[in-house]
Amino acid sequence: MLMSRTLTSLVRTVPRSTKSRAAAVTQPLFHISQNKDEQQRQHSTQVPDFSKYKKHSSGEASRTFSYMMIGTTGLLTAASAQATVSDFLANMSASADVLALAKAEVDLNSIPEGKNVTIKWRGKPVFIRHRTTAEIADANQVNVQELRDPQTDAERVKEPEWLVMLGVCTHLGCVPIGEAGDYGGWYCPCHGSHYDISGRIRKGPAPLNLEIPEYAINDSLLIIG
Numbered sequence: 001m002l003m004s005r006t007l008t009s010l011v012r013t014v015p016r017s018t019k020s021r022a023a024a025v026t027q028p029l030f031h032i033s034q035n036k037d038e039q040q041r042q043h044s045t046q047v048p049d050f051s052k053y054k055k056h057s058s059g060e061a062s063r064t065f066s067y068m069m070i071g072t073t074g075l076l077t078a079a080s081a082q083a084t085v086s087d088f089l090a091n092m093s094a095s096a097d098v099l100a101l102a103k104a105e106v107d108l109n110s111i112p113e114g115k116n117v118t119i120k121w122r123g124k125p126v127f128i129r130h131r132t133t134a135e136i137a138d139a140n141q142v143n144v145q146e147l148r149d150p151q152t153d154a155e156r157v158k159e160p161e162w163l164v165m166l167g168v169c170t171h172l173g174c175v176p177i178g179e180a181g182d183y184g185g186w187y188c189p190c191h192g193s194h195y196d197i198s199g200r201i202r203k204g205p206a207p208l209n210l211e212i213p214e215y216a217i218n219d220s221l222l223i224i225g
């Protein structure tokens with residue numbers, strides 16, 4: 001009996017002491033964990049103080065400054081674009097020596113009737129023929145319909161006594177010889193093309209008449225180009 005009372009008291013006391021010890025151990029740990037959670041929650045929700053970085057000037061001043069910067073950038077860009085375009089146009093425009101070569105002037109009084117003169121214009125030969133009355137009549141009596149490149153003489157001259165044309169064979173670009181060939185005009189020895197006294201192709205492989213350049217005659221001055 002005594003023995004069983006003793007066991008019962010042991011059984012009762014042991015859990016009581018174990019519970020109290022567990023409570024003594026776990027209660028502070030729970031507090032620590034709770035404090036940490038609280039600290040983390042506070043830390044994550046706390047907004048830093050940015051007041052010392054805050055701008056103290058008014059919004060109006062900022063807007064004015066922005067407008068000024070945009071305006072200045074636009075002006076600089078426009079000035080730069082204008083300078084670039086000006087330089088480009090200056091480079092693209094013809095220089096004085098090129099413009100001088102663009103036109104050629106010939107005093108027609110210096111060319112006797114029945115004679116040829118060849119000048120160089122834009123790197124190409126130009127034939128100028130002071131035709132005789134017989135040559136003009138010869139050029140006009142041709143049946144244009146029979147020509148490979150049909151053109152009347154009147155279509156090829158501004159004044160009948162002056163024939164002005166490029167001295168470049170329309171076959172492969174050789175320079176024909178004057179006062180030669182079967183038609184009393186020009187002959188290209190490269191492949192045997194014959195041009196008449198109006199510079200029209202009459203025989204040989206050349207497909208077209210000799211080309212007439214842009215020109216004008218002012219009194220006795222011939223201006224080519």
Ligand code: FES
Pocket residue numbers: 169170171172173174188189190191192193204205206
């Ligand atoms: S280049 Fe003149 S005939 Fe061929």
